[in-house]
Amino acid sequence: MERQKVLNVLNKLEVIETNGGDSAYMLVENNEENQELLKEAGIPLETALKYGDEETFCILALAYCEGYADLYDGNKLLAFEEKFEMELGEGQNIILYKNNNEHFIAISKDDGRCWIEKLSKQHLYEINTVLKK
Template sequence: MKTIEKQQVIDVLNGLEVIEENGGEDTYVLVENSEENHKQLNSVGISSETINRYGDEETFCILALAFSEGYADLYDGNKIIFFDEKVELEVEEGKTIIFYKDDGDFYLAVSEDSGNVSINKLTDEHLQALKNLLHRVN
């Protein structure tokens, strides 16, 4: 699936009304398993069969769908994110640093295997410091 198509799926998933959610190690985000939600996801190429694999007659988990089907790279606690470009660096067992761009802004995330994610938006000063560091390395 092309990057733009994945982003369209993510946009629809993020636009669905959440009826129940839980954070932490057992994170889930449930939406109503309704005809309207199926129509929206069907319009971006997600079949009803796929949707139904991630829930029951009443609800389905958009995080399980997004990650299991390969549409998502990160959940920041508010929205599902797909990276068109990213840099990952494993800094220690179970902990990864991810540098990515979302909606024109740059972020640095620390992701742990436990599911904990810490995300910081990089300021212009941060970006300039990174550029200066790269110039010194070359």
């Protein structure tokens, strides 16, 4: 099953309740339409129910715990093609990653906040120059 295919489906589902921070969640309705979309992406109903109940399930928990997502940027769940991650301390990480053949830098905080910037060709050139020294 392709991670990005699953994330595309999860990112399209209508979130009916959300919370950030240490106890973050994103609940979607457990209905026939959402079940069918998950089934088409290769996720059985039993898997979704591990992260919810008969009324709702949490796509954030499903995406992370089942290994589909690497990061939630505040708008959508992301999977990395490649990544380098380093702890900055005090609940912060810096992540250099590649997604859809584009390169990004992210600073992720334990409270769920995330800052992301796309790296330009000039940025990549400068990074490569430093690495070759």
